[in-house]
Amino acid sequence: MMIVMQPGAAETEVEAVRERLAQTGVHVVVMPGELTTAIGAIGDPEGVGELGLEGMAGVDRVVPISRPYKLASSELSHHEPSRFDIAGRTVGGGETFCLIAGPCTVESREGTLAVAEAVREGGASMLRGGAYKPRTSPFAFKGLGAQALELLAEAREATGLPVVTELLDSGHAEAIEAHADVVQIGARNMQNYALLEVAGRLGRPVLLKRGLSSTLDELLMAADYILKEGNEKVILCERGIRTFETATRFTLDLGAVPWLKLHTHLPVVVDPSHAAGDRRLVEPLSRGAAAVGADGIIVEVHQDPEHALCDGPQALYASGFADYAGTVAAHAGLLGKRLA
Numbered sequence: 001m002m003i004v005m006q007p008g009a010a011e012t013e014v015e016a017v018r019e020r021l022a023q024t025g026v027h028v029v030v031m032p033g034e035l036t037t038a039i040g041a042i043g044d045p046e047g048v049g050e051l052g053l054e055g056m057a058g059v060d061r062v063v064p065i066s067r068p069y070k071l072a073s074s075e076l077s078h079h080e081p082s083r084f085d086i087a088g089r090t091v092g093g094g095e096t097f098c099l100i101a102g103p104c105t106v107e108s109r110e111g112t113l114a115v116a117e118a119v120r121e122g123g124a125s126m127l128r129g130g131a132y133k134p135r136t137s138p139f140a141f142k143g144l145g146a147q148a149l150e151l152l153a154e155a156r157e158a159t160g161l162p163v164v165t166e167l168l169d170s171g172h173a174e175a176i177e178a179h180a181d182v183v184q185i186g187a188r189n190m191q192n193y194a195l196l197e198v199a200g201r202l203g204r205p206v207l208l209k210r211g212l213s214s215t216l217d218e219l220l221m222a223a224d225y226i227l228k229e230g231n232e233k234v235i236l237c238e239r240g241i242r243t244f245e246t247a248t249r250f251t252l253d254l255g256a257v258p259w260l261k262l263h264t265h266l267p268v269v270v271d272p273s274h275a276a277g278d279r280r281l282v283e284p285l286s287r288g289a290a291a292v293g294a295d296g297i298i299v300e301v302h303q304d305p306e307h308a309l310c311d312g313p314q315a316l317y318a319s320g321f322a323d324y325a326g327t328v329a330a331h332a333g334l335l336g337k338r339l340a
Contacts, residue, residue: 001048002075003039006060013058014039020051027228029071033080036060042070042228069220071227072234072264082265084233086205087162087181089125089340091235091295092267096340097332098296099325100164100207100269102128105141105310106148114303115318116155122322123329125340126182127152127161128298132168133310134188141309149179156181164207164298170198177202187211187239187274190222200229207298209237209271216256220264236260236268237298238289240275249277249314252285257292269296273314279305282316283324290331296340297328 003017014030014037021028026043041048045064053062067073083093090096101119106112106129116127131148135141144151152163162181167173168189176183182205189195190211199206206226210219223234238257240250252275260268270289272282286297302308302315316324329339 001041001045002063002065003041003053004060004063005037005039005058007035009037009058013056017053017056017059020053020056021048024048024051040065040070067220067263068217069224069264072220072223072266074263074265080265081261082232082234082267084205086126086233087160089162091205091233091340094295095337096295097290097329097337098125098267098269098340099123099328100126100128100296100298101301101316101321101325102164103130103302104273104300104308104315105130105133105143106151107141107144107309109151109154111303112151112155113158115301116159116161118303118318118321119301120159120161123325123339124161124321125296126164127155127159128164128184128300129155130310131165131176132172133166134168134186135310143310146175149175153179167195167199167202170195173198173202177204180204182207182235185209190214190219193222193225196222196225197229200226200231203231205233205235206231207235207237207269209239210241210256212242212250214241216259216263220260223264223266234266235295236264236266237271238268238294239271248275248281250275252276252289254285254288254292257289257294261293267295268293269298270294271298273298273300273311273316277314279314279316282314283327286324286328287331290328290337291334293335294332295337299324 029040101124133143164182166184184207187209243251272285300315305312305315
């Protein structure tokens, strides 16, 4: 349920409603707006309905939230897109476009620093890099672990780019919190609900990737697990889904972007690298993502993709990143967005 307060309702009236709701055991979220304050009550709708909140001072109306996802729903945010800052870079809000770029997996100091410098000069907003990697084969390179986090921190110091890296296991949470500016939850862990709660409690923005076979409703309900921990900085990521088609690694669902824009207030980015599996397809898919309204792109870049230890065929050449970024930025500009 959402309780909409009257314009000019006093803080004491808002607090009285919040306390009344909290006594019932529901999850309460207070959302101040320019004209009115809304209070979200997530839990027992029948119990909330029996409280008689409409008769309390300052209350305008009580509105049911109809969707299975609650905190991620645009119904809960007055349909205003979320916008937040990550180390001076704006994400969301409909005016900026965020380019997150870097190696799939941190492999060496020299390579990481070289790619970080290349993507910074090319216009990237943030640096991505895997320290702990989930691999289909247990014999594949799974990252350098804690050493990679140190290298990412060094790259951030050298370039000023905030770091995005994946949280794979709750046992890594403390190390990730100490080194990352944005915590990524990979597609395979989208429905690892205990891990989502851990990520939500770290106090870092979370980039949540859609699962390989997950619906958009399931993606948004997964986001609710993070949001309910009090972490409002969640970025959704469409990275391709598993369909009958085998020509590409996954099928990039560009229709997900405008759909999510209608139904959630959270920023939406697209990962064309994992969807394509082929660097020749990454740029056209990126242009499409920008043109349909994505808030950003997360893309893999390597200094020497032919010798990459992970996902080399889909990584862009660092030497060509600036040209790629310029093309994608031009398409984002069609919707009035500029690089963050």
